[in-house]
Amino acid sequence: MTADIIDGKAFAAGLRNKVAGHVARLVADHGITPGLAVVLVGDDPASDVYVRSKGRMTKAAGMLSVEHRLPADTTQDDLLALVARLNADRAIHGILVQLPLPKGIDEARVLATILPAKDVDGFHISNVGLLAVGQRAMVPCTPLGCILMLREHLGDLSGLDAVVIGRSNIVGKPMAQLLLGENCTVTLAHSRTRDLAGVVRRADIVVAAVGRPCMVTADWIKPGATVIDVGINRTDAGLVGDVDFAGVAAVAGAITPVPGGVGPMTIACLLANTVTACCRANG
Ligand code: GUN
Numbered sequence: 001m002t003a004d005i006i007d008g009k010a011f012a013a014g015l016r017n018k019v020a021g022h023v024a025r026l027v028a029d030h031g032i033t034p035g036l037a038v039v040l041v042g043d044d045p046a047s048d049v050y051v052r053s054k055g056r057m058t059k060a061a062g063m064l065s066v067e068h069r070l071p072a073d074t075t076q077d078d079l080l081a082l083v084a085r086l087n088a089d090r091a092i093h094g095i096l097v098q099l100p101l102p103k104g105i106d107e108a109r110v111l112a113t114i115l116p117a118k119d120v121d122g123f124h125i126s127n128v129g130l131l132a133v134g135q136r137a138m139v140p141c142t143p144l145g146c147i148l149m150l151r152e153h154l155g156d157l158s159g160l161d162a163v164v165i166g167r168s169n170i171v172g173k174p175m176a177q178l179l180l181g182e183n184c185t186v187t188l189a190h191s192r193t194r195d196l197a198g199v200v201r202r203a204d205i206v207v208a209a210v211g212r213p214c215m216v217t218a219d220w221i222k223p224g225a226t227v228i229d230v231g232i233n234r235t236d237a238g239l240v241g242d243v244d245f246a247g248v249a250a251v252a253g254a255i256t257p258v259p260g261g262v263g264p265m266t267i268a269c270l271l272a273n274t275v276t277a278c279c280r281a282n283g
Helices: 008-030 045-060 076-088 107-113 125-132 141-154 172-181 196-201 245-249 262-281
Strands: 035-041 064-070 094-097 161-165 185-189 205-208 226-229 233-235 238-240
Touching (some): 064 076, 076 107, 094 262, 161 172, 172 205
Parallel strands (some): 035 064
Antiparallel strands (some): 233 238
């Protein structure tokens, strides 16, 4: 068997197009331009690439993009003051503080300061709680992108066995909540899970978000399963995911590539969340 390749790049381009159409109507009919502020503290090269890319795509969708680049020695108080200004700024509908933050800054405190209604990352505990109880939340972008691709590829996910590998707050935990919301039977596996290969082998849907290059191999995969690879690992061989793509593609029913799978969907979902935040702010 050779798996279908789930083309995240094409899917993300379609979603960005839809977002741009929505933005154009907001501007033309209501004179409202959705605005996204991205805050980057320090000079981590990978974060710099992401932030640039977010800014470019935000503008390409017709939205207002504001970037705040602060030095690595920025104090927590200065960062909190900036977040407070952005909270009060009526032109800004979404705020994203790029993670990780430099040592010495309390990440949880910063995330808790962002107004939940402007929290387009979905990391504020209010949004985490709303997602957990199945109420209207801002949903974290990477898991949202994964669920959109799964729905597009599989249709109804009801009753399917889903295994999420990795229990991060950014991906693993919200991914598990979203799959539960789709009526999957969900296992949230992690580094201490016993017989991880055996657990994954039961899954109709596998979401790998561990940050270990090529950890998930073909012998872990039930034939025909759908495999979503969230990993982005820089190795000597270039960018690779958490899934051994060549091996797993021979067994799975469908698989996302790295690059060109989940990655492009994350930014497209950030734009979609910003438009959602803007619409909610304007009734
Ligand atoms: N760093 C890596 N991924 C993310 C993300 O989705 N949001 C933020 N704010 N920082 C990140």
